[in-house]
Amino acid sequence: MQTTAGVVLAGGRSTRMGRPKAGLEWHGSTLLYRTAAVLARTVDGPVVVVAAPGQELPELPAGVGVVEDPVEGLGPMQGVAAGLAAVEDRAAAAFVCSTDMPFLHPDFIRRVLRGLTETGADMLLPVARGFRQPLAAGYRTALAGLITDLLAEGELRPGMLFKHCDVAELDDARLLEDTALARHDPTLESVVNANTPEDYAAARERPAPEIVVECFGALARGGRHRPRKVRAATLGAAAASVELALDRYIVAALNGDQVTRDALLPLVSGDTVAFLSADAGG
Structure with a gap:
């Protein structure tokens, strides 16, 4: 079985939230702590958090590393590249996600990483709840170099990566063929983000x-x-x-x-x- 890693994009200051999402309170800790710890209890390899340049992070789970995004303002794919590069020598595949996913379930992570192995693709892209989910996806860590090259050419959107590598997609039905995931997260709330203050307040009240x-x-x-x-x-x-x-x-x-x-x-x-x-x- 190949070693798997976890990459969490901490993000910077959110224009919608008015403050960094990473430090938002979540049942006594923070959104970042919860997301990183869910990954750490699921994968069998390293977990790293990608911080924006100069970003101060809240407390992290023991053993979780930090890598700094080398360039600010290039969007999430720059963070993906930095995270994959940081774990490439220790793991062949990684689950990559944003920090604002309070309902992320280990069964979803396992389903995505298993799909990456089964398909042999470079990337396993969930198409869940009607949207592509590049920040809740499985990546071959060797993609770090390709993403960096695309960024250097000005290709900042995740969709450009899809055109240059082998991408396998799983829709809701395919994802939920996994019986454990269907039992514990039947509506795939793993991919739900807290994008606005209203989203966060509603999530926190659940x-x-x-x-x-x-x-x-x-x-x-x-x-x-x-x-x-x-x-x-x-x-x-x-x-x-x-x-x-x-x-x-x-x-x-x-x-x-x-x-x-x-x-x-x-x-x-x-x-x-x-x-x-x-x-x-x-």
């Missing part, structure tokens, strides 16, 4: 994802060992739902494998979180 929480061992007092469905956008919120605090005595296992204490770890629909004593969980 209920948190429904997940399952379990407690084991000494933490299972009062019947808490029974699986419970709760709504929580982060691991910390999931712990609070069963009156626990993530400290050195308690760890959490996400979906049976990832053991962590990161209270800001993003949760998504379909997740199961098991809390256990640290001496039992390692």
